[in-house]
Amino acid sequence: MSGPARGFPPEDADEDRDLVDRARRGDQEAFRRIVEKYERRVRGLVWGLVGDRSDAEDVAQEAFLRAFRSLSSFGGRSSFRTWLFQIALNAARTHRQSRRSRLQPEAVDPADLERAPETGSVEQGLIARDRLRRALGQLPADMREAVLLRDVEGFEYREIAELLDIPIGTVESRIFRGRARLREALAAQTIPET
Amino acid sequence: MDHSTTRSPGACDEYVDLLARSVDGVLTETERVRLDAHAASCAACRQALADQQLIRTSLSEALSLDASPAFVARVLSQLPESGRWFDRLDFRRLTWRLSPVAAGLALAAAFVVATGQPTVTDAAGPDSIPPAALSFDEVIESSDMVTLLWQAEGGQVEAGGNGEGEVIP
Numbered sequence: 001m002s003g004p005a006r007g008f009p010p011e012d013a014d015e016d017r018d019l020v021d022r023a024r025r026g027d028q029e030a031f032r033r034i035v036e037k038y039e040r041r042v043r044g045l046v047w048g049l050v051g052d053r054s055d056a057e058d059v060a061q062e063a064f065l066r067a068f069r070s071l072s073s074f075g076g077r078s079s080f081r082t083w084l085f086q087i088a089l090n091a092a093r094t095h096r097q098s099r100r101s102r103l104q105p106e107a108v109d110p111a112d113l114e115r116a117p118e119t120g121s122v123e124q125g126l127i128a129r130d131r132l133r134r135a136l137g138q139l140p141a142d143m144r145e146a147v148l149l150r151d152v153e154g155f156e157y158r159e160i161a162e163l164l165d166i167p168i169g170t171v172e173s174r175i176f177r178g179r180a181r182l183r184e185a186l187a188a189q190t191i192p193e194t
Numbered sequence: 195m196d197h198s199t200t201r202s203p204g205a206c207d208e209y210v211d212l213l214a215r216s217v218d219g220v221l222t223e224t225e226r227v228r229l230d231a232h233a234a235s236c237a238a239c240r241q242a243l244a245d246q247q248l249i250r251t252s253l254s255e256a257l258s259l260d261a262s263p264a265f266v267a268r269v270l271s272q273l274p275e276s277g278r279w280f281d282r283l284d285f286r287r288l289t290w291r292l293s294p295v296a297a298g299l300a301l302a303a304a305f306v307v308a309t310g311q312p313t314v315t316d317a318a319g320p321d322s323i324p325p326a327a328l329s330f331d332e333v334i335e336s337s338d339m340v341t342l343l344w345q346a347e348g349g350q351v352e353a354g355g356n357g358e359g360e361v362i363p
């Protein structure tokens with residue numbers, strides 16, 4: 001199963017409440033369900049944030065473990081998924097601070113080449129994944145977070161405002177400028193190296 | 195926070211919010227009409243719109259992952275067994291790990307008994323803490339396993355606030 005993450009169905013919140021209640025009472029099966037439900041999204045977000053794929057798996061794991069350890073402190077004032085993704089954001093920030101890692105160009109996954117756009121110009125087609133991930137590495141962290149939460153995770157603008165604790169106008173601005181910068185970075189990458 | 199732009203250089207500031215939300219399909223009818231009317235006569239905003247659309251469409255593709263049962267298994271394997279922290283303490287392992295310290299304590303005690311005063315008995319140098327001076331608390335604190343268990347129980351070690359009262363670890 002793959003494909004873009006696009007928002008969350010409304011019934012999710014009810015299911016989450018139930019799972020969290022059970023997990024708090026020590027039901028590890030409930031926590032397993034939580035991990036299964038969110039692992040793709042959390043791993044994808046963290047990958048975009050920290051850049052390195054293998055680091056991202058470790059950071060995503062750390063995020064879930066932090067969430068587990070802190071379930072008792074989750075008060076339900078925000079939705080569980082908002083809380084979980086805030087933990088993931090924090091874990092990624094901690095990682096970035098400790099590593100001061102710029103996004104390293106990864107070895108190109110051969111599968112990516114197969115999935116690269118077959119037809120159409122760069123303007124029209126999907127952009128090769130590795131180039132876009134490289135471009136992400138050049139984006140300021142605050143823009144990167146906003147763009148990833150919207151375009152990869154499918155959070156609503158108001159949810160992103162809550163997640164990042166910023167006004168919704170700032171969310172709109174960061175997303176607009178983040179996408180614009182990504183587009184610019186991609187355009188720069190297409191200039192042949194001499 | 196102002197980050198100067200970029201490739202959509204001429205995009206009109208007052209349309210930035212609409213340009214961003216337009217490609218997410220969340221404009222109201224009024225906003226849609228307003229943006230369309232403006233874009234019809236503004237090449238820079240048309241270009242910005244195309245850029246926003248391209249990135250939005252491509253990004254989720256670039257970072258999409260397959261579900262990973264291995265990841266789930268790895269996370270679950272890190273969870274402590276159920277029960278309170280005291281029940282989770284593996285005393286056999288703890289005893290094993292602390293046995294060198296215990297042996298040192300026994301040796302030091304024997305030496306003190308033999309000489310009548312505490313003395314540094316090992317070769318670690320004058321700054322090292324005499325084994326007899328290690329309190330039980332210090333011995334316990336020196337065990338990373340105990341620390342991990344303590345953190346696993348509390349989860350408050352790195353806790354911070356998000357301004358809404360919810361604690362985000």
Ligand SMILES: [Zn+2]
Nearest residue numbers: 205206236239
């Ligand atoms: Zn314009």
